[in-house]
Amino acid sequence: MAKILKSKAAVWGALVLVLLVIILTFQLRPAWWAFIDEFFMFMTVFCHLVAVYIEKFSNSAFKKLQMAAFISAVLMILSFVGEYIAYQVIN
Secondary structure, rough: OHHHHOOOHHHHHHHHHHHHHHHHHHHHHHHHHHHHHHHHHHHHHHHHHHHHHHHOHHHHHHHHHHHHHHHHHHHHHHHHHHHHHHHHHHH
């Protein structure tokens, strides 16, 4: 599992997947706040991508970026739940 997390190809694949999700679900989002989960999804993958590339140069920067990616992932899950609740209340 650790090898996959540090694989540049896997992270680039995740970034492409996130961009595809953003593009394909763009028409399904009626309001600006409906993109919050996708923003945090992008930030998670982007922080992890930068962390993988910067690990050789600075271990402390790597750890901080990994923590930022983890926090973004938690916020993505919370925003997804929040959006689901909001859609249930609106509809």
